[in-house]
Amino acid sequence: MPTGGRHGVRLLRAGDLVGRFLLAILLTYLGLLAVTFFIGRVIPIDPVLAIVGDRAPEHVIARVREELGLNKPLWEQFGIYVMKVLQGDFGRSVLTSNPVMQDIRRAFPATLELATLGTIIGAGLGVPLGVWAAVRRGRLPDQVVRVMGLIGYSAPIFWLGLMALVVFYARLGWVAGPGRIDIVYEYTLTPVTGLLLLDTAMAGEWQAFGNVLSHLILPASLLGYFSLAYISRMTRSFMLNELGQEYVVAARAKGLSETRIIWRHALRNAMVPLVTVIALSYAGLLEGSVLTETVFAWPGLGLYITNSLQNADMNAVLGGTIIVGSIFIGLNLLSDLLYRILDPRTRAR
Amino acid sequence: MSASETASDESLRAWLLSDRPRSRRQAFMGRVYGAWRTFARNRLAMAGLAIVVALVVIAIFADRLAPYSPYIGDLRTTRLLPPSAAHWFGTDDQGRDILSRVVFGTRITLLVVVLVAVLAAPIGLLVGTVAGYSGGLVDGALMRVTDIFLAFPRLILALAFVAALGPGIENAVIAIAITSWPPYARIARAETLTIRQADYIAAVQLIGASSWRIVLRHIMPLCVSSVIVRVTLDMAGIILTAAGLGFLGLGAQPPMPEWGAMIANGRLYVLDQWWVAAAPGAAIFVVSLAFNLLGDGLRDALDPKGTK
Numbered sequence: 031m032p033t034g035g036r037h038g039v040r041l042l043r044a045g046d047l048v049g050r051f052l053l054a055i056l057l058t059y060l061g062l063l064a065v066t067f068f069i070g071r072v073i074p075i076d077p078v079l080a081i082v083g084d085r086a087p088e089h090v091i092a093r094v095r096e097e098l099g100l101n102k103p104l105w106e107q108f109g110i111y112v113m114k115v116l117q118g119d120f121g122r123s124v125l126t127s128n129p130v131m132q133d134i135r136r137a138f139p140a141t142l143e144l145a146t147l148g149t150i151i152g153a154g155l156g157v158p159l160g161v162w163a164a165v166r167r168g169r170l171p172d173q174v175v176r177v178m179g180l181i182g183y184s185a186p187i188f189w190l191g192l193m194a195l196v197v198f199y200a201r202l203g204w205v206a207g208p209g210r211i212d213i214v215y216e217y218t219l220t221p222v223t224g225l226l227l228l229d230t231a232m233a234g235e236w237q238a239f240g241n242v243l244s245h246l247i248l249p250a251s252l253l254g255y256f257s258l259a260y261i262s263r264m265t266r267s268f269m270l271n272e273l274g275q276e277y278v279v280a281a282r283a284k285g286l287s288e289t290r291i292i293w294r295h296a297l298r299n300a301m302v303p304l305v306t307v308i309a310l311s312y313a314g315l316l317e318g319s320v321l322t323e324t325v326f327a328w329p330g331l332g333l334y335i336t337n338s339l340q341n342a343d344m345n346a347v348l349g350g351t352i353i354v355g356s357i358f359i360g361l362n363l364l365s366d367l368l369y370r371i372l373d374p375r376t377r378a379r
Numbered sequence: 380m381s382a383s384e385t386a387s388d389e390s391l392r393a394w395l396l397s398d399r400p401r402s403r404r405q406a407f408m409g410r411v412y413g414a415w416r417t418f419a420r421n422r423l424a425m426a427g428l429a430i431v432v433a434l435v436v437i438a439i440f441a442d443r444l445a446p447y448s449p450y451i452g453d454l455r456t457t458r459l460l461p462p463s464a465a466h467w468f469g470t471d472d473q474g475r476d477i478l479s480r481v482v483f484g485t486r487i488t489l490l491v492v493v494l495v496a497v498l499a500a501p502i503g504l505l506v507g508t509v510a511g512y513s514g515g516l517v518d519g520a521l522m523r524v525t526d527i528f529l530a531f532p533r534l535i536l537a538l539a540f541v542a543a544l545g546p547g548i549e550n551a552v553i554a555i556a557i558t559s560w561p562p563y564a565r566i567a568r569a570e571t572l573t574i575r576q577a578d579y580i581a582a583v584q585l586i587g588a589s590s591w592r593i594v595l596r597h598i599m600p601l602c603v604s605s606v607i608v609r610v611t612l613d614m615a616g617i618i619l620t621a622a623g624l625g626f627l628g629l630g631a632q633p634p635m636p637e638w639g640a641m642i643a644n645g646r647l648y649v650l651d652q653w654w655v656a657a658a659p660g661a662a663i664f665v666v667s668l669a670f671n672l673l674g675d676g677l678r679d680a681l682d683p684k685g686t687k
Contacts, residue, residue: 054526061527065536069543184668186619188626189642189660192649200650317532321623325646335535336627339542351539358532 047370055363060112062355066348067111071104120349125341130349133334138353139224140210141323141330144250145315147227151254152261152315153308157297159258160265164273165292175262182259187318191252191325198248206244208327215241249326253318257311264307268300275299302372309365313358417680424676430669438485447476449483449636459652468658471641472648473634477658480636484659487637488666491552491621496610498556503563504606508594510564511571522568528561534620541629548637551630555620559613563606570602604681612674615667622663638663 086094095101099110114120120130163175199207206212211219211226215238222229227246230239272278273296281291320332327333331350338346396413400406418424437444447466452458452474460470468477510521540554574580575598583597624630625639633640638659645656 057523058527058530061524062531065527065531066539069539180668180671181664184615184619184671185664186622186626186639186642186660186667188623189656189663192642192646192656193653193660196649196653313532317534320534320538321626324627335538339538340628342542344542347539347542351535354532354535355530359530362530 051363051367055359058359059356062352062359063112063115064108066352066355067108070111070344070348115352120352121345123338123346123349124343125338125346130346133346134331134349134353136224137329137331137334140226140328141316141319141332143225143227144246144253144319144322144328144330145312147246147250148253148315149257149308149312151251152257152311155254156258156261157265157304160262161269161292161297163262163266164269167270172266175266179259179263182256186321187252187256188321188325190255191249191322194248194252195325205248206241208325210242210245210329211238212241212245249322249328253315253322256318257315260311260314261304261307265300265304268303269296272296272300302369305372306365306369309361309368313361316354316357414680418676421676421679423672424679427669427672427674427676430665431673434485434489434666434669437482438489441483441486445476445479445482447479449475449480450634452476459648459655461652462654469652469654471644471655477641477655480641481638481658481662483636484638484641484662485666487548487631487635488618488621488663491548491555492614492617492670494552495556495559495617495621496614498552499560500563500606500610502556503560504567504599504602506560507564507567507569508571508598508602511568512575512590512594512598518568521564525561525564528558529565531558533558534623537620537624538627538629541624546629546632548631548635551621551624554624555617559617562613563609566605566609567599567602570605571598574598574601608674608678608681611670611677614670614674618663618667618670 099107102110118131120134122128123130123133126133159175159178163172166172195207198204215230215235219226219229219233219235219238222232226242227239230236230242269292273292275296278291278296281295282288286295316331319328319330320336322328323330323332324336331354335347335350335354338344338350394405395409397405397409400409418428452470454474457466457470457474457476459472459474460466462469466476466478468481470476471480506521506525510518510525536558537551537554540557541550544550544553580593580597583593588597621630622637622639622642625637626643628640628643631637631640633644641659642656645652645654645659649656
């Protein structure tokens with residue numbers, strides 16, 4: 031077959047793949063919006079009554095209903111809803127009276143900072159631990175990693191957070207308490223990225239940097255521990271799979287050192303599915319931060335959603351849900367795409 | 380006497396392990412026995428089973444086992460007492476005995492787990508088997524819906540549903556069930572796809588059985604075991620989600636002795652009176668650990684590719 035033709039076929043395949051991905055994103059996203067739209071519609075509180083009160087005369091109710099577009103057919107309302115969401119318009123929060131998008135933009139960096147550091151801790155420790163467990167299969171290291179994983183799967187994160195606060199903050203005084211930064215520093219700092227570690231480092235405020243780190247380290251380690259539980263377990267099973275392959279036997283026969291075989295050959299192949307796992311656990315941490323942020327009074331997206339929930343502020347709740355859902359969908363598809371790019375076997379066909 | 384007893388034991392064993400079961404019941408019992416033998420060898424799984432059985436027993440006899448009332452405490456004399464011989468886990472801000480509340484909390488936890496399983500597993504089974512057996516457009520549509528639900532963050536979605544339905548234990552159960560059926564549908568579909576090709580399905584089709592009959596009577600029963608394993612593995616997650624909703628004030632409402640809500644209450648005093656939050660959290664931990672161990676053991680025992 032002429033190479034040009036093959037190239038063309040490959041391009042076509044790639045185009046097909048991208049097309050399918052886009053369709054999947056579109057459908058999933060529409061599904062997400064349909065669910066939030068549905069939730070917004072089935073709330074027992076009538077949005078009209080919420081605005082005008084239940085003593086308003088009939089014609090006022092009718093007018094407000096028309097202004098809100100509630101007299102249109104449901105599919106048309108859904109269309110309008112989708113258009114608004116695509117423009118980043120989630121309506122106003124009742125609680126803060128800001129547009130929801132503005133609130134979310136302010137809260138999001140806090141969550142991002144927490145989840146990112148958590149994932150770095152989780153992957154940085156979880157991968158080596160998983161490799162260690164796989165290499166020493168059935169022996170003490172394997173058992174230790176297994177128990178750590180089981181605890182991570184079984185303990186309620188909010189409870190572990192509370193107990194960690196009692197021990198490390200109240201009793202030992204090793205870390206700072208709830209919140210992101212001490213109030214002393216809060217107003218001297220001009221937010222640039224909203225990621226306080228970066229902001230303080232860029233401003234050269236090392237004292238404030240230390241304070242931020244001292245606030246961040248406990249919730250981030252906690253989230254890191256939970257992703258470690260998942261990542262180490264998956265790493266172990268991927269590594270066991272790789273170490274049983276023939277190329278490992280061949281490498282041993284060739285006389286390569288065991289370290290080299292494990293870290294350079296086997297782990298490299300295990301990394302392909304691991305990237306997916308790490309991306310998924312990152313998405314999971316964004317969600318797990320809902321409970322963690324409540325415990326640590328962390329002013330992020332999770333706390334915003336729960337606060338709004340407790341005040342029946344539906345615009346804010348649904349806006350937050352859509353944002354977290356979109357990131358979730360994005361990371362899911364990204365990990366799927368990465369898998370295809372990294373694994374040469376899926377590329378060739 | 381003992382000789383005849385061992386003899387009957389032996390014959391029972393032979394009957395169970397027979398290669399040629401005479402009846403459906405014998406074949407079924409034989410399979411259960413085989414799985415049980417694998418399961419019983421796994422010490423951790425047995426520990427998990429023991430804890431779950433203990434949980435059920437405690438839930439049934441909660442009113443006899445609890446030393447005090449879970450709802451009424453003495454505000455004058457027993458408020459926020461540390462753990463002691465009289466109150467093993469201490470008392471809370473209402474003067475209530477925490478041990479009694481934890482004991483009664485087993486009922487709520489069990490109720491939530493059972494209800495979610497009863498609601499979500501059949502939905503997943505039905506969607507998965509129907510999609511797998513029909514194929515084509517039905518399969519595509521059902522699996523797309525499943526994927527959409529799988530792509531959502533579960534806790535956040537449950538939060539949004541509870542926000543719409545209003546806080547309360549029933550709504551928490553519904554919200555968790557709505558968000559937990561998709562994995563079961565995936566598993567049931569995968570199983571159905573392999574079963575669909577089997578000769579006996581072709582035979583049943585030839586006899587003229589309707590599609591519904593085939594799905595309900597001949598395919599679904601074979602998917603049940605893998606779904607049960609997955610449900611057991613998910614139980615820990617269900618307990619944690621329910622407790623999380625309770626902690627956020629969206630699940631069971633006070634004064635119900637729900638463990639998550641108890642932690643939320645204990646949070647107010649946690650820096651000085653740590654025991655208020657410690658005991659219910661430990662209870663959640665032990666129970667979900669037990670379900671994790673049990674689920675792992677079940678998976679190993681029922682996995683057809685595993686040890687036989």
